[in-house]
Amino acid sequence: MGARLPSERSDGKIFGRVPSAAFSLTLTYRPRRRPSAVAMLCLQNCLLPQLHAASPLPSPISPHVYRLLSTSTSASAFPVPFSFEDYLIASCGLALAQEEISRTCSISASNSDAIIALLSDAGLSCADVTAVVSADPLLLRAKVDNIAPHLLALRNRVGLSAPQIARFLLVASRPLRKGDVVARLEFFISFYGSFEQVLVAASRNQSLLKASLERLIEPNIALLRQWGVPDIAQLCSNSPWVLTFNPERVKEFLLRAKEIGVPPTSRMFKHTVSVVSGMFKEKQASKLEFIKRTLGCSESEASIAVCKMPGILGISDEILLHKIEFLVNEAAMAEFFVF
Template sequence: MLHLQKQLLSVRGSVSPILLSLHRALRSTAAAGDAASRGQFSAEDYLVNTCGLTPEQAVKAAKYISHWKSPSKADAVLAFLAGPDFVLSKADISHVLASDPRVLNCSVDKTLKPRLDSFRAHGLSTAQIRRLLRFSCCTFRTANIHESLGFWIPFLGSTEELLRQVTRSAYMLKSNIERVIKPNIALLREFGLSDHDIAKMCVANTRLLTCNQETLKAILARADKLGVPRQSLMFKQAVSTSMALHADTMASKLKFLGKTFGWSEDEVAKVVRINPVFPRYSMERLRRVSKFLMTVAGLDSKYILSRPVILTYSLERRLVPRYYVMKVLEEKGLIRPISFYTMLPIRDEMFRLRYIQPHKDVLPGLDGAYTAACKGELPEARYEGC
């Protein structure tokens, strides 16, 4: 084997990637064999055979425990995770260790048990702690976890909301409360946002509070540029839009809005001030809605500009089905021609009561057709190219 390794090394400059991979595999195999023959600890073997990791996962994780002379500390960690405090299955333990193998370096008495006590002190049940570990197992190694839980649970409103947020952003519990989170809250307050507003926005995206302050300042500056007054209820949406879109993406979306609807820059700015959510819509959605409204429904850009809320309605569940009902009723002479927009804001129950029920004897199938159209199941309610 050593002879073959030397041959491979001698031609390394011209050798193929496959042969280089073979060389690395042979070297790894030889090292493992030498370690086994000397009775030394093999990190990769332990991770695969005892912890249940795949060979690929073990290769990545081995560097964190390769300095061990024996697995005694890891054995204690595994026993603790599988014991009565957690009752983690082998699959769960494998998931935790693949996500954060450094847990195996923790002391059960000095680190893991105190963290467990912190979880329980903040009201987390065993089942909730297991969920937390699956999505943010690094919390076991977070020194300030007690402080983090003490802040986030009341701020978000409940333990369940905390767990929901952790599944989306495992990093949030590692963010420093005093140096990162609280200064960001203070900055948001300067922009007129209340603690209630901040909490609601944080539920939608915890990055609002966990990002560094320079990033947050840039987000708030972009929100200001949208022209929405800070005291307006829509300023929260302006901040959320600025957080969701980078500056270049924002600029391209605004340009696309103007090109799609034939609006000037000032007209686009007016629409965005009214509802700063519009830039978050995908270009495909805007394209399809504009084509339907202007080509099928026959609305011009000035009409849409004066009623931009029309762009917020779902094409499939609101615009197409109600346009279908309006055209049928007009063609049958059951209603006089009306503005399409007047049919849109009404909630579904009232729409049926006002426009469908009065004509059920003349058009008995209209209610079923409208229901099918709302589900996208009525061919006549589909418009080619939209």
């Protein structure tokens, strides 16, 4: 049976029939809202392949309807009601939290169109745009005038390719819409040695690209160098939050690691700093006391064990006790040789 053009009923609904292998399309006409490029893209990707596959005919729908779906994204092209939340769930598989839903309700179709066009102009593919919006839906709420120069600088100043820009936005779109991240990105590429390493560190600590270079990042790096810590870039890649702490707090971490008995010049010092920076001083003292009590060793012997394996400070008491009991009772290992 041939396709029949959609017709408008008096109750304001558009309805039509396509071949039996396709499906019926029922849309509600709301002239006060405009479709966005995102919604039209969703329609194009979802409807056209199914309509083509439904019939052996060259075009199972009229040229007029095909033109609306495949070419035009203007305001008057196809008055489809646009629900930003519904699109994210249906197209990107993104379920928003209640507080995010209330914030995305204020996103306008016109601003979404502008942001999508901006990302496309930067060279991002359709799949890249969908991935970036899925990672940060509120990007469509950002001001185009604020983001446009930053995106341009990523390409022209930093020299990132379109795929690299897409990967960067997946990690750092939030810092990007909060301000200029180009200067920080350039600094960290030089510090870590490559763009790839910056992405690794930024994925572990998104504050990295928002923190002040002058007040936090540079003073902390200078402090680590002053202490003679080796492999600073590796330490700050594994534990990038060290760079965004207040310098006084970083100094405390260094002192606590040294008090355990690990020399700053030792290759294990960076691992010790990484562990102690993730726990309070009281928790560290409690863990050392637990090791002493469980093994029946002195404080110096417990410190030696931690110097050899700083990671044991981050293991829970239950798991650590289970491991020690296995080594002593099952493996018949003397307590002194457990670590």
